[in-house]
Each structure stands twice: as structure tokens, then as C-alpha cells.
Amino acid sequence: MSTVLAAQKALIGRGFTGPVSVLIEDGRIAQVTEGATGGTANGLLTPGLVDIQVNGAFGADFAEIDEEGMRRIVRNLPSTGVTRFLPTLITADLTQLLDQARVVLAAVSTVNGTGAQSLGVHLEGPFLSTKRPGVHDPALMVAPTPERVDAMLELRDALRMVTLAPELPGGIEAVRRLTEAGVLVAVGHTDATGAETSHAADAGAGMITHLFNAQRGLGHREPGVPGVALVDDRYTLGLIADLAHVGADACRLVFRAAGDRVALVTDAVAAAGMPPGVYRLGGADVLLSDDGVPRSAEGTIAGSALTLDRAIRNMISIGVDPVTAFRAATIIPADTIGEPHMGRIEPGALADLVLWDDDLKPSKVWVEGKLVYDAATASPDTPLPPPREAAGQPL
Template identity: 40%
Template sequence: MTTVLVEHGTVRTGRRVLTDGWVLLRDGVVTALGEGAAPAPDRAAAEVVDASGATVVPGFVDLHCHGGGGEQFGGTGEAAVRSARTVAATHRAHGTTTLVASLVSRPPAELRETVAALADLVGDGVLAGVHLEGPWLSPLHRGAHDPALLQPPAPADVEDLLRAGGGAVRVVTLAPELPGGLDAVRRVAGSGAVAAIGHTDADAELARAAVDAGARLATHLFNAMPPVHHRAPGPVVALLEDERVVVELIADGVHLHPLTVAHAAHSAGPRRTALVTDAMAAAGGADGDYLLGDLHVEVRGGTARLAPGGSIAGSTLTMDRALAFAVHEAGLDLDDALAAATSVPAGLLGRADRGHLEPGATGGAVLLDAELRVLRVLA
């Protein structure tokens, strides 16, 4: 058993702030915390980490990530597992200890094989689940998805993929306007997974109908959906206004302007805003040429775009940078931004053990410097 005592930091548990605080973790699980001096027996038995000048926060939770460290989620068998471990390790180094593996559009039979390959990693806690982003998406707002693979959600395919990997699928993004779309939302929600609205041409009324059917998440709000118009508010306004919906925001300055991040976060409120990376293989790496699914992506200046075409193809974002952008560029309150990177997405996944630093939390702790850069990850 590994026991670590973090002391003399500002501890933001997600529920309170401890000045000159300490946190005791055993194998990444919070067992005790407080202010001032830690109990002598605990201190004597632990590796002691001096967090003076640092902020101690819960491990980050990312609902939407496709890759990192030069690898992407996908494939089959041991190759899929090796790639997934590389992606998880890359984002873990940047503070993300709870990661959902997002898969781009592929044929349903191939997706089933990938989900089955990743199921053990979900069971072991390396991954928090699998997110199917496609193939049930609108060709009008396909983003970096192969249009040849997009299709309406056939009930048999939906049921098959929801059963794959023993329930490893935790999030499903789909366009509710497709034939069978609302029924698919009901099936996903009924399975216990999170139904998400994204890559959609739905209007406001249909977006509301999808929420009534059980959708609870807006996939990368604003991106891959109709823009807001004063006479046609579209899905963006409908989803921001609905108290039942959590909205994803990609806070990288490429997908969204800082003012847009601020406006959406203030409109939804701190209980309904989730920062996500939508990261692809180049996250944590260098500019160059990569793949997203089978599509070629050029990363230049840290921005990923399809080649050819120029459509944004995911991001090179890590969650520590998303947090810093939300605070320093968009002007969000630190505690609100932390909630968007921890407790809100954890709650959406039904993980009461993640996203906070109170006793029993299993997501570990992250030490941040004054610029919100990661100093150390303890998980």
C-alpha cells in the first residue's frame, strides 16, 4: 500500500477550502484531511509531500477524449489496449485521473470489437467508460467524421453496442433528428448510459424533445451544430436553458472564443458546465501529421485540422490547460472552473467517488502551481 501525506497546501476539496491544509491518500484514496498539523501517526507512516505555495485539487474528469501521446482510442485486441494505456497515461500526467475513451464513427461491428477490447480497462479503472461519438450523426454537421460512415441509429445496432463490453459504453452522442433518433435517445438513457446531443441539425424544439426523451449532455456545445440566430435559437439556446442538461465546452481558444466560454458557463451555471478536451493523438505531443480514425489530420501551431478540408479535427488540449484557459482567459471563478473539470462530469457519470477530495474519494489529487500548471499527480 502506498501512503502519501500532502501538507501545507491550499486544499480545494470541491466542497470546501482548507488553508494550510493536508490530505492523506492511501493508494490514491482519500482517507483523511484537515488544516494545520496532520496527526503524528499518519505523518510517520507516509511519504510526505510539501505543497507549500501550491493548490491541491481533485483529479480531473474528462468526458470526451479521443487520444494523446501519439495514439488514439480505437482498433481491436491488444493493439487497442496498448494505445488506450498510452492515451490514459498521457492525460494522467496532466491531471486527468478519470477518462472516458471517445471513439469516432466506425461501422457498428467494428465499434463493438473496440468496446470489447477496452472493457477490461474500464473494469480496472484505467478508463471510466467508452463514449460513442458516431456513427449516428448528421452529415450536415459531421466535423471530422467520415461522411461515408454516418447512418441513422438502427435499434438492433444501438442495443448491440450498449450491451458490448458488459456495459462499458457510458456516453453516446447522436443527432436526434435522424430517423429513429428520439427512440435511440430513449434506449441509451434507459440503459443507464448518458445520451448526448451533438453533431446535429436539430432546431430548438427538437432539442427540447430529445431532452424530454432522456438526453442529459450537450456534446461540445456550439461546435458541430447550427449557430444561434435571434429568430431561430437552435439547439444551443435550448440546451443552455434546460436545467436538466450539462454542456460540454472545449476551452482551448480554437473551438470557442473566451467570451463564448464565459457566456455559456455563466448561462448554464457551475452545476451544469463541463470542461472537456476533445483531444486527439497530438495532445501532449508535437505538431505533425496524425490520424483521427482513418482521416488525415495536420497539427500546426497546436491546432488540429483535417487534410484536406481544414475542418477542426479535435484538439491538442489537456485538462490542465483547459482549466487555466477557463480561469485566465475566460475569467471563470477558480472554484467554478474546477467543478467543471471535476465534480460536474463525475456526477454526470454517476461517480460519487470522483471529482472531490473528501474521505472516500478515489480519483487522487493534483498539485497545481499559481499558474494552474501541474506540479504532481497523486493517484
């Protein structure tokens, strides 16, 4: 079965061009023709967005997911332009964490083909530094012994990414073993020095989890994690572009220093896409207040309520080149996670596509050539749950 999509403008490679027509056959892009005429849709056509760090959304937390919650996530993510996502699980007892991962994978298998597609799992913990815990529970953080790494690798190909602190005992060897097994290793929740951050890249680490947040900071003599990350071409920099985790000037700095190595991520929690209220993250309550930033009972930022389309608009609003901003949410994360057939409009790529309106909001979204979202006809066929009440003391 073949379909032709035509758009006034499209993101092709490193620029916008148009008009363009895209021939889709069997879920993949068969041909891209520039200069198309007749029947051309207004708006911008881009690859589908790829979010490689998301803890939950639309009222559902991956650590406590069920089939209904997963269905709600995959059906609603396309409204934000996301066609591929990597479920992320935060620190827990390792046995419990692996059980959570298996539940996520089982839930995904029941909803395939109904919306956005999962890429596997990302384990953000428990091999993290108690000095930089964020909202993770320091009591559950452990060193990456060979036995614990073996246990993680039992997830096999479903384990796509692990965030760890490389300065922990056994950390560099864990980076090496995970990388050799085909897992993307990200440096995060870490007190690593600049030298230790470089050593992690030598061992195969390829990403920084939420740059600037929960890591040793940038200094003019000790560059810490951000200082090395900004100049080391081996690292992709995960950036939570909600302008709360990282301020506007710092975001501009990151793009000016490493524009083609920035991957926009949401680090979204169950509060994303929801009204203010109490939601769950890794088994704990977090409060989404009117400022749009989820926080723990102690006031620590707990993930985000960001959506990836809004991250793009945020970056464009502060002066980041639109092509660069869209690439940071498409081809850069796709390549970083090892998916060369996603995040681009070219022959052979999966036909994951988004048509954007003049306000840069998703108008139509396709996954493997199948229309999964149309703003003109969208209806709440997967109603969202109301915010929950906090257990015990109010947050």
C-alpha cells in the first residue's frame, strides 16, 4: 500500500525546503521529491519527535504502569509530536527496578500499533551518586558490581540506555561492559570530575543525562561534567528545555557550543499533559503547581511536565535556530539511541512524520505511515484521570 504526503515546507537534512512530496510504501519512506505541486498541505513537515527520557505522562507513571495507563500514553503522545519514546525508570531496589522494566515491556506489547512506539527501557539508576540524588532515594543507590550489571543485561535488547555515575567503584568497567553489549551509557546523577567524565567517554559513554542537573557543576579550573560535555564531541547532551531546569541563557550557551550534539528530552513525569495536582514518580508523590514544575514534598524539582513540542517552541523563542531545534528532537536523539531509520525524512526511513501548523503545534502525525493524530478531528477517546489526592500530609 502506498501513500503520498505533500507539504509546503519540510525539514530535509540540515535545512527547510519545499514544497515536498513524500511517497510512503509499507510504512517506510520510498521517495522524497522536491518541488511538488497540487494538493500540497500548508505547514511544515518534519520527522516524528523522539523522546529518549520520559518517566510517564498523562497521569501514568512507568514505575506503576498498567495496560490502560500505557494505552493512554501511546495514544496521547502523538498530540505532542512524539512518535517514538524511551520509557525511563528511576532508582529503586535493583530487583524491583528490573521487575518494573518487565512490566513496562509487557504493557507495551499489548498496545503496539495504537500510537507512539516504545524504544525499550532506560534505567536511570540505581548506579548513581548519593552526592547528587535529585529526587532519587540515596538509600537505594548501589555500585555497579559485575553481578548487578549481569542482572541488568538479562533485559537483553530491550535495555537501550543506562544512566550511571562513572566515579563509583566499578563504574568505568560497567560503562565498558554495557557499551559492549550495545547499551547507550549516559553519565548522570554524578559527582564525577572533568577527568572522570572524559574517562567515561574513553570507556564508551555517549550521553549526558539532563545536562547541568544533578551533576558536578561547571568550574573554571575543574570543568566538572558540563565543562567536559560541552567540548567533548563524543557526548550527546540531554537538555530539559522547560526553562526551569536550565535557564534561557544557559540553553543558548549549550546550543552555541554544541548545537549538533544536543538532544532535547522532557524527563516528563505523570504530570505532563495534566492539570495541577498530585502525581506519582517512581512510587512517590510529586506536586504539579500552577507554575508548571513538578516538585517533591521537600521542594526539589521532580522531573518535568514538559512536552517535546513545547521544548522546541521554547528553544525557538529564545533564539535557537528552528532547524537546529527540530533536529535536536528528531535525528539527534534517534542517532544517539542507535536508530538510523528514525528521525529523518529520506528514502528507507520509517514514515514517522509530523505536520505542524503556523504556531508550530502538531496538526497531523503519522507512525509508519498510519495517521495516529489529527488535530481537526481529535477527541478524548482515552479520557485522562483526575489528579489524585496526596497520601497523608498534603504536599
